[in-house]
Structure formats: structure tokens, C-alpha cells
Amino acid sequence: MSPTVRFAPSPTGYIHIGNLRTALLNWLFAQSEGGTFILRFDDTDTLRSRAEYAESILEDLAWIGIVPDAVHRQSERLSAYDAAMASLKAKGLLYPCYETSDELDRQRKRLMARGLPPVYARTALTLGDAERAALEAEGRTPHWRFLLPNFAGDPQKPVRTEVTWDDLVRGPQAVDLASLSDPVLVREDGSYLYTPCSVVDDAEMAVTHIIRGDDHVTNTGVQIALFEALGHQAPAFGHHNLLTTLDGEGLSKRSGALSLRSLRADGIEPMAVASLATLVGLSGSIEAVESLEALGERVKLSDISASASKFDPAEVERLNAELVHGFDYAAVADRLAAMDVPGEQAEAFWLAVRANCARVGDAAAWRDVVFGALPAPAVFAEEDHGFLDTAFDLLPPEPWSRDTWKEWTGAMKAATGRKGKALFMPLRLALTGLEHGPELADLLPLIGRERAMARRPAD
Incomplete structure (x- = not known):
């Protein structure tokens, strides 16, 4: 029988990377076994639960690549809990x-x-x-x-x-x-706590495996007893370790700590978030994984550490850069088009600048460097002015290719005797206004002769 799992967040805030850990471990387990993934909103707390948070959870999971096979809301199932409590x-x-x-x-x-x-x-x-x-x-x-x-x-x-x-x-x-x-199980005002609703739902929705944080270990003994009291066989249980900050503090939806929404707004890639949320606390290295399918191949529940896992938010940045540096043009084509990168040069542009982008959005700055006007002229040492005059006089005619840079600098070396940093740095400053960046052999054909000549320093 294929498994059925569930992820049951309370829609009382935006989910964070710790919540995603639980969702992913369930999703990946279901996918590996050809099973079913249920999203169930624990929204019986009418004072704190909000519809916009439920919608944001659906959006955040979809951003990661998790699409539930079914969605349920506990607020719509009160009659089932009433019947179960009457039975008890x-x-x-x-x-x-x-x-x-x-x-x-x-x-x-x-x-x-x-x-x-x-x-x-x-x-x-x-x-x-x-x-x-x-x-x-x-x-x-x-x-x-x-x-x-x-x-x-x-x-x-x-x-x-x-x-x-x-x-x-x-x-x-x-x-x-x-x-x-x-x-x-039932408060003075007649409202239900988490335990009875969860057990009734798990039984009626035929959940076969419950994978959740290890803060629920003690609850499991009670819930197994409650399953049996209601005449049901308890599912299998798995309790993964929790994620904490470097200071050992737990994450909270209400604090907004590393919420998926904020990470997305900050230009972080979904698989950078998914890779960190899943791999921290597992055996092996934490590295950027390109897809959920590949991530699932790395995950074995029995490999999860028994102790809480502290993680550094800077790891998200590292993993994001790893992914971005490996993206091919097809992965970013739509986003480059939205940045107004010229379509006929977009692929060559991306391949030239991606190694200098920690986020795909960083390409916008390089778009301005390559296709726009430099914000301000660079300041050159006195001895560089004559060199640059010679350099621009020797600028080859078009058409240009990646070999143009080598041809041009070779001619300048022969004419001026300069080499190394003394040769390359003034040219980089003149062409880009920056002291660092992508290979000029790749940028020069994109800049083109007309824009390059427009950047010739004034005497």
C-alpha cells in the first residue's frame, strides 16, 4: 500500500525554513514511495488563524515545488470532532x-x-x-x-x-x-485542542505515516492511546530533529525568522532554501541540489541526527550562489527578459556574468554595465592617460568575438610594453567603471565597439 502523509501547519503566520523541513521530509517520502501528500490547516484557533496566512502557505509550498494532493481545513471538520468526543x-x-x-x-x-x-x-x-x-x-x-x-x-x-x-x-x-x-482535549469554551483534531483527521484521512518534529515525541504516546480508544490503528511515526539558530533559539512563525516569503522577496532560489532545510542535520555535506527529485535521493530518514541542528543563515547565501553560478540560460531567460536584457545577446550575456551573480537579480547591475552608460567616469593615474589613448586608437574593427580581447591586449602589449595588472586594470576601469567583474573577453563583444569608444576617457 502506498503511503499517505500530511503536513499540518497552523495558519497563524508565514512558514519558515524550519516548517519547510517538515513539509519537505513528508513530501520527499511520499514521492519516493508513490504516495499521497495532504496539506491540512490546523485552523481551529479562530482568534489567530487567518485566511491570508493559509493562502501564503500554499504559495510558499508551490514556490518550492510542493503541490498537495489534497487540502483540508480543520475548521470545516468540527462535526467529526464532535462525534469522536461523544464516543469517548x-x-x-x-x-x-x-x-x-x-x-x-x-x-x-x-x-x-x-x-x-x-x-x-x-x-x-x-x-x-x-x-x-x-x-x-x-x-x-x-x-x-x-x-x-x-x-x-x-x-x-x-x-x-x-x-x-x-x-x-x-x-x-x-x-x-x-x-x-x-x-x-476540550477547553472550557468547548473548543478543541490540537491532539483530538489531529488524531481524528489522521484516522479518517487514512494517514499511514506521521513525520514531524521531535518536540512531539511525548505526544505520540498519548496519541497512540487515543487512536486505539477511538477504534483505529495508529500510523507509523517518525520524529526528525528541529532546526535552531546559531544561538540555539527555536524558529517562530510569529517572529518571521527566515520565512519563505522573506527569502523569496530577497531573491533567494527555492532550491537553495529546500537544500538547506532538508540537508542540515543529515549525514553528508550541505550542498545546493538542483531539483526536488535529486534532493529526495539524498534523504534517508534514519540518517537524520538525533540532536537539534544549528544552522547559519549565511548558508542560504552560499547555496544560492552555487545554484545561480550553474544556471543555464533557459533557467533565467524569462527573468532576463524582464530586466530588458537584449534578447539576441541575452544568452551570451548570462553566460558571461553568472559567475559574478549571487542572485539572478544581480544581473541587472551587469546589464547596466554592459548595455547602458557608466554612472561616472573612472579616475586614472596620470601615467595611464597616454596608455589609454594608445589602447583606444588600437581598438580593432568589428565584428568582435571572444578572441578580440586577446588580439587587442596583445597589440597594446607590443606597443606599450605593459603587461599584467598595469595593462588590464586601466582597460577594465575604462570599459566597466569597476575594478573587478566578469572576464573582459566575454564582455567586450557584448559592449560592442560603439559603446566601447564612447567610454574612451577624456584627456
């Missing part, structure tokens, strides 16, 4: 609790002061009907907890109960349910 209540596995946040906080602190784990004591299970009615008469509205299957007969006496799975990334894993509090 009927089985006695979802029970009402009336403690306030302050009361729960005090309970945790008392337990910790005694050296005990701050696990909820299930005091709500001891309430009788009259006691619950009295609390509700006070105006208290219950939140609802899932009764974990970690006891033999008496829920007040939990026993060690291990939930185990063979993690696709981390290998054999175990979580002791007796070490956990019964999780809240």
Missing part, C-alpha cells in the same frame, strides 16, 4: 474537570515541592453528581480530559504502562503513560 464520553474515557488554571498551577507546585512529578491526580473523577452540579452552579464550566489507559482497575492508582513504537528516525521508542497527566 459514552465509553467513560472523556471526563469533565472543574479546576481553574490557578488551582492546577498550585497543585503542580505542591507536587514539585514534594519531589513528585506534576501529574494531574484525577481528582475530578472522585466528584459525585451533586458536587459537579454545585460547581456548575458557581459558574464553572468544565474542561474535558482523556482518561489514559495506565491503570489496572482503579484510575487513582496508575501503573507503569509503556506505549512503544519503532520510530522511522529515532528507532525504538517508549513513553510511560503513568508519567503523564490525562491530556485536556
Whole structure:
């Protein structure tokens, strides 16, 4: 059976390179196995979820090359969650609790002061009907907890109960349910938390593999128990390491740290972002990969490091330059046309300047150097003026080719005796206004004789 995976972001901000890591690991896994990739928006938080963020996530994924096979929104599936919670209540596995946040906080602190784990004591299970009615008469509205299957007969006496799975990334894993509090599934206002919605959706959408960040490892024990309580077999799980900044800080959609939208606006290529998001923390070198297909050949879930991976944002710049330097003309033709690079010379122009472009957009500056007027005349040493007069007098007639530069400089060397930097630097300054840049053998035919003569320094 081919796998079904999902990427389930909350549309509460722009996704960043850390979010993309999860999306890509799922996408590449599905593609390698001929499977299905579901995009599911965790948008039940109506106060923070926004439609424009959901649209931006779709746009950002498409920019990378990820096109979902299906798109779902949890806000449209509330009836499914209602039915699942009703089923748990009927089985006695979802029970009402009336403690306030302050009361729960005090309970945790008392337990910790005694050296005990701050696990909820299930005091709500001891309430009788009259006691619950009295609390509700006070105006208290219950939140609802899932009764974990970690006891033999008496829920007040939990026993060690291990939930185990063979993690696709981390290998054999175990979580002791007796070490956990019964999780809240439904808030006081009736809204659902992440866990029940995720489990119901994964079951009903036939998700076979859940690949996500390792901050969810402990949640997995609870979710496997919830799958089974709802009568479903749990999927396979894989927990990859998280990405952090060089300072060890986590990434956040709300902070905008390395958001895909900002990287795209900054002229970064999608495969530079995809390469870094995927390869950091894997065995082997981090290098620019030209396609998602090629990237998928590099990825093996079991090769992912178990510890968090720090990465340097400057790596994006390095990978981007690697890609740009290797782009053929077809990869950039549309963008060069938008820069008004003359079509008949566009391919030769790109091949001449690409090694000097960290971004494709950098070609616009070289377009001005080659086809426009120089912004200001260069300042030359006194001894260079006579040399340049001789040089421009010796400028060959057209047609020009790449060999023209060698012919021209050879004639100047014979006429003036100059060589090396003393020969080449004044010519580069006169022709481009810059001390560095692409090979002049490639630029000279593009500049052409008329523009070259117009750049002859005045006496």
C-alpha cells in the first residue's frame, strides 16, 4: 500500500525554513514511495488563524515545488470532532474537570515541592453528581480530559504502562503513560485542542505515516492511546530533529525568522532554501541540489541526527550562489527578459556574468554595465592617460568575438610594453567603471565597439 502523509501547519503566520523541513521530509517520502501528500490547516484557533496566512502557505509550498494532493481545513471538520468526543464520553474515557488554571498551577507546585512529578491526580473523577452540579452552579464550566489507559482497575492508582513504537528516525521508542497527566482535549469554551483534531483527521484521512518534529515525541504516546480508544490503528511515526539558530533559539512563525516569503522577496532560489532545510542535520555535506527529485535521493530518514541542528543563515547565501553560478540560460531567460536584457545577446550575456551573480537579480547591475552608460567616469593615474589613448586608437574593427580581447591586449602589449595588472586594470576601469567583474573577453563583444569608444576617457 502506498503511503499517505500530511503536513499540518497552523495558519497563524508565514512558514519558515524550519516548517519547510517538515513539509519537505513528508513530501520527499511520499514521492519516493508513490504516495499521497495532504496539506491540512490546523485552523481551529479562530482568534489567530487567518485566511491570508493559509493562502501564503500554499504559495510558499508551490514556490518550492510542493503541490498537495489534497487540502483540508480543520475548521470545516468540527462535526467529526464532535462525534469522536461523544464516543469517548459514552465509553467513560472523556471526563469533565472543574479546576481553574490557578488551582492546577498550585497543585503542580505542591507536587514539585514534594519531589513528585506534576501529574494531574484525577481528582475530578472522585466528584459525585451533586458536587459537579454545585460547581456548575458557581459558574464553572468544565474542561474535558482523556482518561489514559495506565491503570489496572482503579484510575487513582496508575501503573507503569509503556506505549512503544519503532520510530522511522529515532528507532525504538517508549513513553510511560503513568508519567503523564490525562491530556485536556476540550477547553472550557468547548473548543478543541490540537491532539483530538489531529488524531481524528489522521484516522479518517487514512494517514499511514506521521513525520514531524521531535518536540512531539511525548505526544505520540498519548496519541497512540487515543487512536486505539477511538477504534483505529495508529500510523507509523517518525520524529526528525528541529532546526535552531546559531544561538540555539527555536524558529517562530510569529517572529518571521527566515520565512519563505522573506527569502523569496530577497531573491533567494527555492532550491537553495529546500537544500538547506532538508540537508542540515543529515549525514553528508550541505550542498545546493538542483531539483526536488535529486534532493529526495539524498534523504534517508534514519540518517537524520538525533540532536537539534544549528544552522547559519549565511548558508542560504552560499547555496544560492552555487545554484545561480550553474544556471543555464533557459533557467533565467524569462527573468532576463524582464530586466530588458537584449534578447539576441541575452544568452551570451548570462553566460558571461553568472559567475559574478549571487542572485539572478544581480544581473541587472551587469546589464547596466554592459548595455547602458557608466554612472561616472573612472579616475586614472596620470601615467595611464597616454596608455589609454594608445589602447583606444588600437581598438580593432568589428565584428568582435571572444578572441578580440586577446588580439587587442596583445597589440597594446607590443606597443606599450605593459603587461599584467598595469595593462588590464586601466582597460577594465575604462570599459566597466569597476575594478573587478566578469572576464573582459566575454564582455567586450557584448559592449560592442560603439559603446566601447564612447567610454574612451577624456584627456
